[in-house]
Amino acid sequence: MKVNWSTGIVIAIIAFIGFILFMVITMTTDKNYNHDLVTDQYYQKELQYQNNIDAIKNAKQLKHPIQIIRSEKGLKINFPKDFNPQEIEGTVFLYRPSNKQLDLEIPISLTNTYMLVPENHLLGGRWNITVAFKYNKTPYLHQEELTY
Structure with missing residues (x-):
């Protein structure tokens, strides 16, 4: 043919x-x-963006900034030492870009000036960590990317 x-x-x-x-x-x-959106309430979070900018600015002006350190026991989040730990209110949000089922939101409850996220909650890979808290009615926001 x-x-x-x-x-x-x-x-x-x-x-x-x-x-x-x-x-x-x-x-x-x-x-x-x-690939899903980062959050289901995308537009509502967009409206609060200026508040986040102000909170980030407040966090950068701290004498002792927030530190996120990887340790043997897990993820250690150090808050400023001059803050009273009982007066800190907020949440720690661990966002996993590759899998939305692994996202964690943990309320902050402190007895010392640090918070420990146990290692069994964290798998290896990239995490976006957001620490949002208020101290004396002043909002603070710290965001960091970490490869665990």
Whole structure:
């Protein structure tokens, strides 16, 4: 059977369309390509963005900044030593970009000037850590990326 130019062009176009359909179906059904928004309340968080900017500015002006240190027992979050630990209120949010089921939000309750997140809650990989707290009605926000 002899294939002329017009038949070859039609076969090439059909093969290209088939390839594109295969890629579209693969990308929409494969769980490896599932990318969700960072948060479900994206627009509500966007409206609070100026408050976050002010809280970050407050955190940068501290004499003793917040430190996040990886230790043998887990993740140690050091708060300023001149703060009274019982008056610190807030949360620590651990966001895992690769898997939303691993995200953690832990309320801050301190007896010392540090908080320990146990190692069994943290898998190896990248974590975005957000420490949001209030002390004497002043908001503070510290954000850091960490590879654990």
